[in-house]
Amino acid sequence: MSASEGNSQEFTPASLSLPPEWNYEAAVAEVEAMIAEIEAGELDLAAVFDQFAAAVEHLRHCEAFLRQRQQQVELLIESLADDSTF
Numbered sequence: 001m002s003a004s005e006g007n008s009q010e011f012t013p014a015s016l017s018l019p020p021e022w023n024y025e026a027a028v029a030e031v032e033a034m035i036a037e038i039e040a041g042e043l044d045l046a047a048v049f050d051q052f053a054a055a056v057e058h059l060r061h062c063e064a065f066l067r068q069r070q071q072q073v074e075l076l077i078e079s080l081a082d083d084s085t086f
Helices: 024-040 045-083
Strands: none
Touching: 024 045
């Protein structure tokens, strides 16, 4: 069973709104730090779950950001193709 099959809540990255001060690179760095902390094995179980949940939330924001940017790139490419007079 995949993770998506076991999760009844449907995740749609496009539905997430990012705060204006949000930064992709900073979010990735935070996730990497959280993973390192979990892997160090010094957290109690409750803290591991809290860190994991926070990392998942950061990754959802990252995915939403990347999907938004992908759509922007696709629109730009489409507009270039429409403007082309070859």
